[in-house]
Amino acid sequence: MGTDILTIRDMSIHYDTPRGTLKALRHVNVNVPKGKIIGVVGESGCGKSTLISSIIRLLAPNADMASGSITFDGKELYDLSEDEMRGLRGTDISMVFQDPMQTHNPVLTIGRQMTDIQYRDDKTAEQKKARAVEMLTQVGIPDPEARLEQYPHEFSGGMRQRIAIAMALMARPKLLIADEPTTALDATLEVQIIKRLEELQADIGCSILFISHHLGVIAELCDEVVVMYAGEVVEQGSVREVFHSPQHPYTKALLECDPGHIKKKTRNLPTIPGEIPNLVDVPPGCAFAARCPRVFDECHTKRPAWTQIKDGQHALCHLAAKESVQ
Amino acid sequence: MADTENTKTRGEFAEIIYHLVRDPLGCTGFVIVTAFVFIALFADFIVPYDPIGLNIKDRLQGPSAAHLMGTDQLGRDTLSRVMMGSRVALQVALPTIGGAMFIGILLGMIAGFGSRTVDNAIVLFFDTIRSFPTVMFALAVVALVGPSLTTVIFVIMMTSIPTYGRVVRTQTLSLRNSEFILAERSLGASVARILGVHILPNVMGPLAVLAAMDIPTVIGLEAGLSFLGMGVKPPTPSWGSILNDGYSLIRNTPWIIVAGGIPLILTTLGFTFLGEALRDVVDPKLRGTK
Numbered sequence: 010m011g012t013d014i015l016t017i018r019d020m021s022i023h024y025d026t027p028r029g030t031l032k033a034l035r036h037v038n039v040n041v042p043k044g045k046i047i048g049v050v051g052e053s054g055c056g057k058s059t060l061i062s063s064i065i066r067l068l069a070p071n072a073d074m075a076s077g078s079i080t081f082d083g084k085e086l087y088d089l090s091e092d093e094m095r096g097l098r099g100t101d102i103s104m105v106f107q108d109p110m111q112t113h114n115p116v117l118t119i120g121r122q123m124t125d126i127q128y129r130d131d132k133t134a135e136q137k138k139a140r141a142v143e144m145l146t147q148v149g150i151p152d153p154e155a156r157l158e159q160y161p162h163e164f165s166g167g168m169r170q171r172i173a174i175a176m177a178l179m180a181r182p183k184l185l186i187a188d189e190p191t192t193a194l195d196a197t198l199e200v201q202i203i204k205r206l207e208e209l210q211a212d213i214g215c216s217i218l219f220i221s222h223h224l225g226v227i228a229e230l231c232d233e234v235v236v237m238y239a240g241e242v243v244e245q246g247s248v249r250e251v252f253h254s255p256q257h258p259y260t261k262a263l264l265e266c267d268p269g270h271i272k273k274k275t276r277n278l279p280t281i282p283g284e285i286p287n288l289v290d291v292p293p294g295c296a297f298a299a300r301c302p303r304v305f306d307e308c309h310t311k312r313p314a315w316t317q318i319k320d321g322q323h324a325l326c327h328l329a330a331k332e333s334v335q
Numbered sequence: 336m337a338d339t340e341n342t343k344t345r346g347e348f349a350e351i352i353y354h355l356v357r358d359p360l361g362c363t364g365f366v367i368v369t370a371f372v373f374i375a376l377f378a379d380f381i382v383p384y385d386p387i388g389l390n391i392k393d394r395l396q397g398p399s400a401a402h403l404m405g406t407d408q409l410g411r412d413t414l415s416r417v418m419m420g421s422r423v424a425l426q427v428a429l430p431t432i433g434g435a436m437f438i439g440i441l442l443g444m445i446a447g448f449g450s451r452t453v454d455n456a457i458v459l460f461f462d463t464i465r466s467f468p469t470v471m472f473a474l475a476v477v478a479l480v481g482p483s484l485t486t487v488i489f490v491i492m493m494t495s496i497p498t499y500g501r502v503v504r505t506q507t508l509s510l511r512n513s514e515f516i517l518a519e520r521s522l523g524a525s526v527a528r529i530l531g532v533h534i535l536p537n538v539m540g541p542l543a544v545l546a547a548m549d550i551p552t553v554i555g556l557e558a559g560l561s562f563l564g565m566g567v568k569p570p571t572p573s574w575g576s577i578l579n580d581g582y583s584l585i586r587n588t589p590w591i592i593v594a595g596g597i598p599l600i601l602t603t604l605g606f607t608f609l610g611e612a613l614r615d616v617v618d619p620k621l622r623g624t625k
Binding site: 117128129160173177 | 520536540
């Protein structure tokens with residue numbers, strides 16, 4: 010475990026809602042090795058955002074960590090005081106958000122925001138400005154000196170996302186969390202941002218937790234992939250293993266639904282039949298049982314175990330557990 | 336923080352003034368307000384006569400070359416009194432607006448960013464204050480401590496706090512969950528930094544507009560309270576006391592009431608124009624689009 014920058018063990022997060030306790034994350038296991046890019050896929054509402062918020066410890070006030078632990082760089086995150094945690098944010102753990110149009114303060118210049126976030130560094134204003142210029146150059150903003158004087162609305166969406174990345178990487182963090190950073194951008198920009206992220210990651214040597222809907226981007230960018238379904242991590246493994254020999258039926262179904270994988274012309278795109286379970290009243294067995302094509306009796310009654318399939322690949326499925334025993 | 340300020344061709348403040356005077360409405364407002372402040376500051380040197388000097392021989396005159404706005408029942412030059420009166424108006428407007436804004440920002444931010452209990456308590460405080468009619472409140476305070484300019488300032492400031500506090504609270508509430516605030520928090524900004532560096536500049540725009548529009552109200556209130564005899568004591572001239580004199584002498588001469596009303600109307604218009612123009616200028620997104 011010494012090679013992991015972030016380890017999440019058996020973590021459950023519950024939301025207290027008027028309809029009852031919503032079990033947004035249940036017994037989740039994720040590890041992020043040092044210097045690797047980990048992709049997280051899953052449909053809307055599967056708990057990706059809760060997972061991120063829990064790592065950065067900015068959960069909604071009605072959220073409660075029911076069990077588990079998050080270890081970052083050898084420290085148990087939930088043992089830290091609020092001040093210690095704030096010390097980590099932006100220095101060791103940074104974050105890039107989904108919508109670049111919303112992530113900057115509209116009434117402050119980019120330069121003001123980029124220098125202000127360096128408030129922890131013991132530098133003069135000139136040095137901070139120089140650092141901001143350096144970061145803007147690295148993310149490929151032309152004429153950075155002049156650009157510092159401009160307001161966010163004077164930049165395009167792609168540029169704003171690059172500025173957000175520049176701000177997040179300013180302190181050379183050990184872990185960057187990217188929450189669908191390319192979803193709001195068009196395909197050409199998506200490629201550019203991905204390339205830029207790859208270069209920066211190689212330069213800084215940080216780990217990246219990359220959340221995305223886009224399987225193609227995950228395959229292109231990431232070393233490992235984490236598949237989430239209805240508040241559970243159902244599979245984690247290297248991109249090659251998971252994409253070529255998915256162990257969990259949900260991963261298989263998800264890959265079959267990816268339009269990029271469909272070779273034949275068809276009128277009807279493949280879908281996964283059924284609905285995601287109600288997270289307030291979670292079925293006792295496997296969360297995917299109701300939609301699983303290979304379901305059997307045990308799936309409805311007993312929760313599957315987090316099973317190692319082979320080195321580095323895990324799945325949460327009774328079938329995988331059986332097959333690995335055989 | 337000033338060293339990281341705009342280093343383009345001009346600073347943020349100069350930028351606002353520049354765009355303000357290019358707008359005809361803003362320019363008119365700016366000129367009137369500047370003239371008002373200038374007269375208030377230098378009234379001692381530019382008044383043609385001593386505003387409290389008696390000259391019974393020339394009492395109750397109409398406008399003439401010697402007395403542009405005529406004289407009152409004691410022969411005092413009305414123009415000089417109006418000019419001196421602007422000083423009282425400014426003396427009341429600045430501390431009340433400044434004080435109310437400061438307390439309003441403080442309480443509004445605490446309410447908007449704090450827990451629901453704190454929020455409820457502060458909103459209750461605002462609503463309590465607002466439920467008092469200003470003049471009634473003033474009468475009560477005057478009955479307790481006696482009429483003076485300080486009393487007027489205190490009363491108007493207290494009753495103006497909710498106006499600012501509510502705007503700040505609403506803005507803070509809507510901003511606290513916005514994505515850029517979350518982004519700042521995820522980059523390690525403390526609550527103080529979020530409030531001071533990120534929310535305050537977002538609040539100042541609407542607040543500046545509100546203040547510019549509120550100044551005439553405050554001056555009007557002071558005039559009203561002085562008119563009722565609760566403000567400045569004679570012989571100190573204020574626009575309200577000039578109006579009061581004019582009111583009792585309206586059968587003798589109409590000029591005093593006209594002279595007291597004109598500056599009141601002009602400053603009201605001036606500050607309102609300025610506020611209207613400011614609204615378009617303080618938002619960097621709208622700046623220069625007209």
